[in-house]
Amino acid sequence: xxxxxxxxxxxxxPALLAVAVVIALLMDMIPGDPVTIMLGLDAPGESINxxxxxxxxxxxxxxxxxxxxTNALRGDLGQSIILEKSVSQTIAxxxxxxxxxxxxxxxxxxxxxxxxxxxxxxxxxxxIDWAVTTSALLWLSLPGFWIALNLIFLFSVRLGWxxxxxxxxVTENPLDFLKHLVLPAVxxxxxxxxxxxxxxxxxxLEVLRMDYIGTARAKGLREIVVLLRHALKNALIPIITxxxxxxxxxxxxxxxxxxxxxxxxxxRMVLDAVKRRDYPLIQGGIFVVTATYLMVNLLVDLLxxxxxxxxxxx
Amino acid sequence: MIRETHAxxxxxxxxxxxxRWDSPWRQALRRLRRNPSxxxxxxxxxxxxxxxxxxxxxxxxxxxxxxxxxxxxAPSPEHPFGTDRYGRDLLSxxxxxxxxSLLVASIVALVTTCTGVILGSLSGYFPRLDSxxxxxxxxxxxxxxxxxxxxxxxILGPQLLNILIALVTVVTPRTSRVVRGVILxxxxxxxxxxxxxxxxxxxxxxxxxxxxxxxxxxxxRQTYVFGISILIEGGLNFLGVGxxxxxxxxxxxxxxxxxxxxxxxxxxxxxxxxIALLVLGINLLGDGLRDALDPRMKV
Numbered sequence: 378x379x380x381x382x383x384x385x386x387x388x389x390x391p392a393l394l395a396v397a398v399v400i401a402l403l404m405d406m407i408p409g410d411p412v413t414i415m416l417g418l419d420a421p422g423e424s425i426n427x428x429x430x431x432x433x434x435x436x437x438x439x440x441x442x443x444x445x446x447t448n449a450l451r452g453d454l455g456q457s458i459i460l461e462k463s464v465s466q467t468i469a470x471x472x473x474x475x476x477x478x479x480x481x482x483x484x485x486x487x488x489x490x491x492x493x494x495x496x497x498x499x500x501x502x503x504x505i506d507w508a509v510t511t512s513a514l515l516w517l518s519l520p521g522f523w524i525a526l527n528l529i530f531l532f533s534v535r536l537g538w539x540x541x542x543x544x545x546x547v548t549e550n551p552l553d554f555l556k557h558l559v560l561p562a563v564x565x566x567x568x569x570x571x572x573x574x575x576x577x578x579x580x581x582l583e584v585l586r587m588d589y590i591g592t593a594r595a596k597g598l599r600e601i602v603v604l605l606r607h608a609l610k611n612a613l614i615p616i617i618t619x620x621x622x623x624x625x626x627x628x629x630x631x632x633x634x635x636x637x638x639x640x641x642x643x644x645r646m647v648l649d650a651v652k653r654r655d656y657p658l659i660q661g662g663i664f665v666v667t668a669t670y671l672m673v674n675l676l677v678d679l680l681x682x683x684x685x686x687x688x689x690x691x
Numbered sequence: 692m693i694r695e696t697h698a699x700x701x702x703x704x705x706x707x708x709x710x711r712w713d714s715p716w717r718q719a720l721r722r723l724r725r726n727p728s729x730x731x732x733x734x735x736x737x738x739x740x741x742x743x744x745x746x747x748x749x750x751x752x753x754x755x756x757x758x759x760x761x762x763x764x765a766p767s768p769e770h771p772f773g774t775d776r777y778g779r780d781l782l783s784x785x786x787x788x789x790x791x792s793l794l795v796a797s798i799v800a801l802v803t804t805c806t807g808v809i810l811g812s813l814s815g816y817f818p819r820l821d822s823x824x825x826x827x828x829x830x831x832x833x834x835x836x837x838x839x840x841x842x843x844x845x846i847l848g849p850q851l852l853n854i855l856i857a858l859v860t861v862v863t864p865r866t867s868r869v870v871r872g873v874i875l876x877x878x879x880x881x882x883x884x885x886x887x888x889x890x891x892x893x894x895x896x897x898x899x900x901x902x903x904x905x906x907x908x909x910x911x912r913q914t915y916v917f918g919i920s921i922l923i924e925g926g927l928n929f930l931g932v933g934x935x936x937x938x939x940x941x942x943x944x945x946x947x948x949x950x951x952x953x954x955x956x957x958x959x960x961x962x963x964x965x966i967a968l969l970v971l972g973i974n975l976l977g978d979g980l981r982d983a984l985d986p987r988m989k990v
Binding site: 392395399400403404406407514515517518519521522523526527529530534625626628629630632633636637644647648652659663666667671674 | 829830833834835836837838839841842843845846847918922925926929930931932942945946948949952953956959960963964966967970971974975978
């Protein structure tokens with residue numbers, strides 16, 4: 378296991394580097410001169426040149442990339458142009474919003490998707506199965522931003538149960554923190570819940586057909602023990618990967634929830650930076666979100682290897 | 692019953708036998724016709740396609756025409772979906788807006804079929820190319836989908852073509868993995884080795900012997916790609932990093948309605964509903980196709 382962990386860890390570092398290089402290349406592909414865009418077309422050539430040198434844009438691409446990487450290693454992602462603040466600090470202030478949002482959405486997806494999939498597989502062919510598979514398909518077909526608006530209209534505007542938007546840190550008021558996260562998490566989690574429910578159902582049905590399940594039943598074990606201890610435990614293995622992918626969707630999808638629910642997260646920061654062409658902020662934001670996703674995938678792979686010993690020896 | 696046994700017989704040679712022969716495709720079509728979810732999906736999708744492509748048949752109003760006297764009106768016989776803050780008719784905006792979704796999804800599904808087939812077969816067939824191509828695909832998949840799409844559109848500029856580039860980039864890796872998977876599983880089979888032993892070249896083996904096996908899985912995957920593309924395109928336009936603002940799109944209409952949600956929830960409602968119906972229709976059809984093309988995948 379530790380050997381597998383080390384091998385997997387060793388692929389994480391080049392992946393992180395590759396991601397940083399790709400983002401830097403993408404930033405370099407932006408047509409036109411960022412300084413001209415920032416200062417406007419009618420800005421005097423002298424001030425454009427001065428700003429270029431200030432931002433270090435007069436040096437070749439690979440030099441800037443190398444500098445960005447060495448600074449990033451020390452936790453310095455550069456200066457935001459618009460906010461006139463360090464990128465790392467800006468992200469640090471917003472990171473907890475995005476992570477809480479993604480974790481809560483994942484919790485919703487798991488809490489709804491897993492039981493729904495298990496029940497559907499056990500009741501295969503009945504109306505319950507039909508109801509689960511149909512609603513799962515419906516959830517994953519609805520655009521998240523539209524679910525969000527409908528939830529706000531119903532539960533905030535009409536019923537007044539939840540706030541329309543905003544974010545309260547957990548340290549300030551845990552109850553308010555939860556209240557502010559319910560609607561965004563549900564709007565993001567439902568689609569993944571649909572995907573997870575379908576996946577769990579398929580995975581469970583495959584396992585339930587195995588011989589050892591018949592053996593377990595023949596031994597006279599109670600059905601619930603057969604289902605949970607024997608079937609679910611093995612059916613969960615492929616589901617772990619799916620959960621990792623879902624988490625990536627949540628990290629990305631947070632952009633939409635943060636916009637709709639007016640939450641100060643990293644996703645909305647990237648979106649605002651895109652609209653205002655604040656390149657250091659875009660670069661840093663995308664890097665941090667992607668690095669988080671890579672880290673989650675690393676954890677998922679380790680979990681997977683722990684759950685399924687066959688993987689470790691491939 | 693006779694037809695069923697005929698199906699497993701050897702492939703007939705005479706023309707009359709061939710006409711009666713139950714090819715796998717014909718069997719699949721028959722299964723699809725008996726599949727309620729596939730049929731419902733096809734019906735929804737067909738109805739939505741007719742509504743969007745035939746938009747001028749259902750409304751005389753121009754989706755971009757401003758009307759100062761009809762700002763923010765509730766649904767009425769004249770404006771069945773109401774009007775937006777510039778007095779533009781929302782029914783026509785939804786009907787015409789869906790065209791962009793259909794256009795984007797069709798192009799992305801077609802182009803990624805090509806990119807997926809090319810990259811997937813190169814990777815599955817030539818072991819030397821495999822790790823390079825797959826590492827690049829992994830790299831693309833390392834980014835959260837919507838973040839990468841936003842970044843690409845941000846860099847290239849908000850235009851229809853750039854939305855397409857962004858979507859093709861984020862969709863291609865998984866499609867090429869589907870093709871690669873089938874090629875890897877098929878290339879050591881006897882009929883392929885037989886083909887090679889009689890001197891068939893690499894291209895002939897890939898196109899005549901390997902890719903036909905990938906068609907069912909690819910068809911199912913690309914149906915879902917159609918739906919995914921509509922959702923991502925809707926999301927990008929909702930976020931304001933989509934096509935040029937003067938083009939009506941479903942995502943942009945939902946976004947416009949956001950600030951009037953309290954008093955006029957219908958502005959966002961119908962446009963979002965149109966996206967939901969399109970995606971639901973295509974996903975139902977995808978499930979139907981999956982069950983019909985590969986009964987083993989149905990559990």
